[in-house]
Amino acid sequence: MKAKKLAALILSGFMAVSMMACGSSGDSSSADTTTDSADAPEAMKGSVEGELTVSIWDENQRPGLQEIIDEWSAESGVKATIQVVGWDDYWTLLEAGASGGELPDVFWMHSNQAQKYMENDMLMDLTDKIAASDKIDMGNYYEGIVDLYKSNDKQYAVPKDIDTIALWYNKTIFDEMGVAYPDDTWTWDDFADAAKKLTNDDHWGYAIAPSNNQDSFYNAVYSMGGEIISDDKKASGYDKPETQKAIQLFVDMVQDGSCPDLNTISESGADVLFESGKVAMVTQGSWMVAAFKDNEYTAANCDVAVLPKDAKTGKRVSIYNGLGWAASANTKNPDAAWSLIEWLGSKEMQEKQAELGVTMSAYEGCSDKWVNCTDKFDLNGHMQMLEADLVFRPYSKYTTVWEDMQTEKLKEAWTGEKDVKTVCQEICDSMNQTLSEE
Amino acid sequence: MGNKPKVTGRQRSEFIWGWLFILPTMIGLIVLNIIPIFQTIYQSFFKTGDFGKGNIFVGGANYAKVFADTEVWQALINTLKYAVVEVPLSIIISLVLAVFLNGKIKGKSTFRTIFFLPMVAAPAAIAMVWKWLYNSEFGLLNHILPGKTNWVSDPKIAIYSIAVIGIWSIIGYNMVLFLAGLQEVPKDYYEAAAIDGATGVQQFFSITIPLVSPTIFFVLVTRIIAAMQVFDVIYMVIDNNNPALNKTQSLVCLFYKYSFQQSNKGYGATVVVVLLVVIMFFTVLQMIGQKKWVHYN
Numbered sequence: 001m002k003a004k005k006l007a008a009l010i011l012s013g014f015m016a017v018s019m020m021a022c023g024s025s026g027d028s029s030s031a032d033t034t035t036d037s038a039d040a041p042e043a044m045k046g047s048v049e050g051e052l053t054v055s056i057w058d059e060n061q062r063p064g065l066q067e068i069i070d071e072w073s074a075e076s077g078v079k080a081t082i083q084v085v086g087w088d089d090y091w092t093l094l095e096a097g098a099s100g101g102e103l104p105d106v107f108w109m110h111s112n113q114a115q116k117y118m119e120n121d122m123l124m125d126l127t128d129k130i131a132a133s134d135k136i137d138m139g140n141y142y143e144g145i146v147d148l149y150k151s152n153d154k155q156y157a158v159p160k161d162i163d164t165i166a167l168w169y170n171k172t173i174f175d176e177m178g179v180a181y182p183d184d185t186w187t188w189d190d191f192a193d194a195a196k197k198l199t200n201d202d203h204w205g206y207a208i209a210p211s212n213n214q215d216s217f218y219n220a221v222y223s224m225g226g227e228i229i230s231d232d233k234k235a236s237g238y239d240k241p242e243t244q245k246a247i248q249l250f251v252d253m254v255q256d257g258s259c260p261d262l263n264t265i266s267e268s269g270a271d272v273l274f275e276s277g278k279v280a281m282v283t284q285g286s287w288m289v290a291a292f293k294d295n296e297y298t299a300a301n302c303d304v305a306v307l308p309k310d311a312k313t314g315k316r317v318s319i320y321n322g323l324g325w326a327a328s329a330n331t332k333n334p335d336a337a338w339s340l341i342e343w344l345g346s347k348e349m350q351e352k353q354a355e356l357g358v359t360m361s362a363y364e365g366c367s368d369k370w371v372n373c374t375d376k377f378d379l380n381g382h383m384q385m386l387e388a389d390l391v392f393r394p395y396s397k398y399t400t401v402w403e404d405m406q407t408e409k410l411k412e413a414w415t416g417e418k419d420v421k422t423v424c425q426e427i428c429d430s431m432n433q434t435l436s437e438e
Numbered sequence: 439m440g441n442k443p444k445v446t447g448r449q450r451s452e453f454i455w456g457w458l459f460i461l462p463t464m465i466g467l468i469v470l471n472i473i474p475i476f477q478t479i480y481q482s483f484f485k486t487g488d489f490g491k492g493n494i495f496v497g498g499a500n501y502a503k504v505f506a507d508t509e510v511w512q513a514l515i516n517t518l519k520y521a522v523v524e525v526p527l528s529i530i531i532s533l534v535l536a537v538f539l540n541g542k543i544k545g546k547s548t549f550r551t552i553f554f555l556p557m558v559a560a561p562a563a564i565a566m567v568w569k570w571l572y573n574s575e576f577g578l579l580n581h582i583l584p585g586k587t588n589w590v591s592d593p594k595i596a597i598y599s600i601a602v603i604g605i606w607s608i609i610g611y612n613m614v615l616f617l618a619g620l621q622e623v624p625k626d627y628y629e630a631a632a633i634d635g636a637t638g639v640q641q642f643f644s645i646t647i648p649l650v651s652p653t654i655f656f657v658l659v660t661r662i663i664a665a666m667q668v669f670d671v672i673y674m675v676i677d678n679n680n681p682a683l684n685k686t687q688s689l690v691c692l693f694y695k696y697s698f699q700q701s702n703k704g705y706g707a708t709v710v711v712v713l714l715v716v717i718m719f720f721t722v723l724q725m726i727g728q729k730k731w732v733h734y735n
Contacts, residue, residue, distance in 0.1 A: 263591035
């Protein structure tokens, strides 16, 4: 009987502790908000009323951005709090906020979702404000990012950053296998040959990240003269022989074993394999610099070079993407929100963003100092990709719908169940169907 | 029974107070469960617009699409496979454990706590740990066992690997319920049986199982309902480019994909309505079937 009581006590103790754990985490967050709102009246005494909430999804960028925003707060007297929510939850939260009319004041926009938010008037129309501003001129930013946040000739967000894709490589494995480091003379064929030479029982030559198309096969597709979606976003480019040739290149690598099979990649991920010295090369975006820099293994063994070019077209392509700073259409503080966006988009702050190592900046020519943000790698690999052919990441209104379908269907090509041509034709048909419904 | 009893003042006040006491639960149920059920059913007849605006009534078009969608059927099969493995195994294992832990074993309170521990951990954390245990490159399982098995990316076995996680996490909870059921079984039955020469195994099948059958029934019904709604483990463990995705994703995974990732809420709603019907079917079946094997008193 005693034992039973004891067991019950222990169990209920555990339950209570777990409940308290839940409770306390809930408490702390609510405590934060209460202190914030308690501070609000003080902030309202400033030139612009109220307080702004700023939502982003990348914790790595928070410290740098906070510094930039704090400077703005010091000048305007308006407090702004950055709220970081993980990528998946970010969009769930934003969608719920948009449906309920409770969006954050200032937040990041992304190519996957921008069109939907713009067309439904969820974002503040910045066109007139930009025209009246002496700090912001859309001509100064990379064109693809500006166009992305434009709908019906209205501008809904100010470009924040730009990313480039580059070839990350493991110097130790290259030395061990006696292969010369990649440089700007490499073509995709050199790349595939090197991958073969770099493969043995302990490691692979290259690992593709099939679910993240921007940093893998999209670059080769455009470099070889193919396309994913037509310029008018009405037709799929998967029926083009050049597109299929690029995908074939990677499928061949999986088949001959110089790239790990889909099972391995889906369980561990290309970046994880790279960080543990299992692969010699990966193609990754500049957003990975923060992670690679903090990882002891990659910091000691790895470096970065430009992507290969295509032998036939001679084109070196980086698929780029850029976030935008947008404001809620029904924010209580439209003036403060615009003032903050103007600040974040200004030349000085775009330079500062690069200097602090947050990201490269969307303002052309402001990214030079980003190269020095770490001494672990020679970031010129990423910087020089800015001079290559920049192609904006393919998107349409329902990007996620056809991207999911494409990831799903391409599996059959990676595993060799079906040949590339058949798979691409299937993707093409299904994608055209989706695009016709937009 | 015959005469209709007169309602006394006391009975009336008991009636009112009874309702008052369950009122908070009722309000919670209606606001959080029952109203959303009908809203979901309503929504399944629409092609939903962005941000809940501009919904277009499409009649049964979503249902027609669901029945023609092989992905949905495959997901239903996956869900059933998961339930068929998880529910019986978790019940058998936890019932046996409960019987042992109900007897005279040294340190049984420690064991009870250990078996209950998975219930205390967050499902997402459990899934992450198991994901790394199963990992074919760096995982502990492949480290110990010979050969290289793709536990969670081989389409043939992935769903069973997932079911193992489900079993592991639910055993403790089932066990506590069974322990409670076992307390109700009078000790003299076992003594009488022992005197008549029944072995432990015979006692288990002839006394324990019939007498805890109401508890088994309760666990069975609730577990099947929960197993049909499996989502978090699959979502956490199976990546988007996993070759086994098609053979592991459950109906709720599809619901999540359509409703929240592709924001096609109408179609997502249709998928869960199908799930609701399937669950109701199995539950009604069990309610009828219980007369055959469940012994109350």
